[in-house]
Amino acid sequence: LGFSAAVTTFHVCYIFGMQDARKKVQRRESRLSREQIVFEAIALLDTEGEEGLTFKALGERLSTGSGAISNKSDLILAACDAIIARVQDASITGDTPQESIRAFALGIFDAIHERPWAGAALMRVPGQQPVIRILESLGREIRILGVPEDEQWTATIALFNYIVGVSGQHAALAQLARQQDLKRSESLEALSQTWSNLDSSQYPFARSIAEKLRTHDDRADFLAGIDFIVIGISVTINSVI
Amino acid sequence: LGFSAAVTTFHVCYIFGMQDARKKVQRRESRLSREQIVFEAIALLDTEGEEGLTFKALGERLSTGSGAISNKSDLILAACDAIIARVQDASITGDTPQESIRAFALGIFDAIHERPWAGAALMRVPGQQPVIRILESLGREIRILGVPEDEQWTATIALFNYIVGVSGQHAALAQLARQQDLKRSESLEALSQTWSNLDSSQYPFARSIAEKLRTHDDRADFLAGIDFIVIGISVTINSVI
DNA sequence: ACCTGAACACCGTTCAAGT
DNA sequence: ACCTGAACACCGTTCAAGT
Numbered sequence: 001l002g003f004s005a006a007v008t009t010f011h012v013c014y015i016f017g018m019q020d021a022r023k024k025v026q027r028r029e030s031r032l033s034r035e036q037i038v039f040e041a042i043a044l045l046d047t048e049g050e051e052g053l054t055f056k057a058l059g060e061r062l063s064t065g066s067g068a069i070s071n072k073s074d075l076i077l078a079a080c081d082a083i084i085a086r087v088q089d090a091s092i093t094g095d096t097p098q099e100s101i102r103a104f105a106l107g108i109f110d111a112i113h114e115r116p117w118a119g120a121a122l123m124r125v126p127g128q129q130p131v132i133r134i135l136e137s138l139g140r141e142i143r144i145l146g147v148p149e150d151e152q153w154t155a156t157i158a159l160f161n162y163i164v165g166v167s168g169q170h171a172a173l174a175q176l177a178r179q180q181d182l183k184r185s186e187s188l189e190a191l192s193q194t195w196s197n198l199d200s201s202q203y204p205f206a207r208s209i210a211e212k213l214r215t216h217d218d219r220a221d222f223l224a225g226i227d228f229i230v231i232g233i234s235v236t237i238n239s240v241i
Numbered sequence: 242l243g244f245s246a247a248v249t250t251f252h253v254c255y256i257f258g259m260q261d262a263r264k265k266v267q268r269r270e271s272r273l274s275r276e277q278i279v280f281e282a283i284a285l286l287d288t289e290g291e292e293g294l295t296f297k298a299l300g301e302r303l304s305t306g307s308g309a310i311s312n313k314s315d316l317i318l319a320a321c322d323a324i325i326a327r328v329q330d331a332s333i334t335g336d337t338p339q340e341s342i343r344a345f346a347l348g349i350f351d352a353i354h355e356r357p358w359a360g361a362a363l364m365r366v367p368g369q370q371p372v373i374r375i376l377e378s379l380g381r382e383i384r385i386l387g388v389p390e391d392e393q394w395t396a397t398i399a400l401f402n403y404i405v406g407v408s409g410q411h412a413a414l415a416q417l418a419r420q421q422d423l424k425r426s427e428s429l430e431a432l433s434q435t436w437s438n439l440d441s442s443q444y445p446f447a448r449s450i451a452e453k454l455r456t457h458d459d460r461a462d463f464l465a466g467i468d469f470i471v472i473g474i475s476v477t478i479n480s481v482i
Numbered sequence: 483a484c485c486t487g488a489a490c491a492c493c494g495t496t497c498a499a500g501t
Numbered sequence: 502a503c504c505t506g507a508a509c510a511c512c513g514t515t516c517a518a519g520t
Contacts, residue, residue, distance in 0.1 A: 031483085032485085054512070055512085055514085056513095059486095065487050066513085126417060126432075139449075139450065143446065153457060154465045158469050168409050204377075206373045209376070209397070212394040224399060225395075228470045228473030229470055236468070269503095272504085295493070296495085300506090305505075306506050309503080309504055309505070309506095313493095
């Protein structure tokens, strides 16, 4: 089959009298599926970063004209959603809702850590599919936790906003590092240096945590924040009752 | 003075033999100050939104060539910093650190509500000046709250990540509304509609909060999240001691 | 109906030419 | 030293021409 397709293509080139067979106009046999496009978009985002996703580069990967793909924001939305969907499928429920929330949140964190572009995308699609997925997963556990109907929205959205904030900062730092052609740790080192040179009368606290910026454990910090919120929710609903 | 400047300009035009005096090449007398540029950038961002800040538009506002301004990311950083600095100057300390944190956080929220572009900018400048300002203001209160040295970073960064997450979602929703040429409430209405049409077996929770999405009080939700985290921090440090 | 890629409108940045 | 704006490289999107 591959051979006959090649012959056909050559035939077309011959008729058109093209001089360079390698520059032949190759027409795809089957239409591009949405899955294919999203798959290659993710591959491109993974290897080249956010800035690497251009229609030109994606067109080459899909061996098609750049015009065949359209609506960039929808494409990023779909790519981000695919990542979040995987987290949803992979996440296991714990013995308690607290543990389940921790596990799911960590799943998101790890996914974002691996693909900072997805964290940036998550911020730009308010109320869309990937957001719905996260709210659904969190909200179910919030219900199990015994949060009254009226407070479920508030509790869930608080967790969501925190997660999305961490994702965004993570993505922004990764992009900064990429721009500077540095590793993440080197960018943090540079920032830490700047912080430690701050005026100590104006910025006593920021100076004092400059060292922490270099040595902190991102994942542990993230989880600590989740715990603060979950504890806060638990205390609030118990004191109301 | 204004008159003599006009005469000089006309003189130049006459020498150069330009046919249309309105298209005269007008050269500024004093160099552009950074403050002027940032001031006009903020004005442009306020009236035209994030997409409205182009060097062409800014050049026209400053009556200069587009090449006179450079480095867009630094410009947005400076504009964002100016907004956060105002919040810092305006925010009053409460009787308790809890109240102070609430007051400052609300100051940030209100500023972002008024200028969604600043919320988006805040996400893209990890560790830079506006971020330092926020961490400093929060960290001081965290210290007063009695959080031990080792836990101050974790507590402060948790609050920060939450604030930045809300800012980002706020900005993203504002931009969505602008793109759709709708008011914020109309965009929320449309999203709510979509949520309520979700498959109830797959997304029971998201469906159940669709109504809340339309009617919720953003500011109250934001504050509730701040309270969750502050309570979580307080409980954690007290249970350790 | 869908692919194809040149054309288009726009963007930030660069830089030679001016003052 | 700094302004000025044409030139440049790049982007997403459009659309006539092709199959």
